[in-house]
Amino acid sequence: MNWVTLLMILVTAWAVVDATRRRVDAPWYFLIVLGFPIGALVYFVWVKLKGPAAGGSVALLQRADTIEQRGDYAQAELLYAHLLTQEPSAAGALHGSARCLAELGRLPEALDRFDRLMQVEPRFRDYQAALEYAETLHRAGRSEDAVDLLRGLVSEAPRPNHRLALAYYLVETGDTDGAQEVLEQVLASPGEPRWTARAEQMLGELEAER
Structure with missing residues (x-):
C-alpha cells in the first residue's frame, strides 16, 4: 500500500466520522464510501466551502446570543436555526433556539428543541435549561410532564x-x-436564606388557601 492510498483511506475515515457528527443527508455516505476515493475529497471540499468552521460557529453563536439578549428573538432564532442546520447537536444553539421560540409563543417547536437538548446535554448551564424546559411544558398545558421532569431533576x-x-x-x-411535603424538605435542609424564605412563603400561601 503506497502513501497516497493510505492517505485516501484516512481522509475517507475522517469524512465518515465528520458526516456522522454533522448528521448530513444519507446520500453523502453513499458518495463518501462508494465513491472512494473521490467521494471523500468532494465531501472535504463541501465542508470547507459550506460547512461551518469552528471559529465561525463560535462567532455566530455569540452573535445570536447578543441579539437574543437585546430582545430580538425572531432574528436570533434565525441564527440559531442556521447553526443547527450545520451542527444539529450544538447544545448552545439548541438552548438559544428553544428560548427564542418560547418567547415567540412557538411552544411546540420550543419543546422539540428542549427535548433534543436534554438528549444531548441534560445538565446544560448547570440545569438552568431543564428548569426552562419545565416552564415551557407548563405554558404548553403540560404541567404533569413538568412535574415528571422536575422529579427526575430533584432525584x-x-x-x-x-x-x-x-x-x-x-x-x-x-x-x-405533595407540594407541602417538598417544601418541608427544603426547610429541613438549611441552605441559602432566600430559598428558605421562599419555601416559607409558599407554605404560608398553601395554608391560607385551605
Missing part, C-alpha cells in the same frame, strides 16, 4: 431551587399535599 440534583420549582408545578397540578 439527580436535590437543590433547594429545584425542589421549589417542583413544589410550584405540583401546586399547578392540584397536588398541594
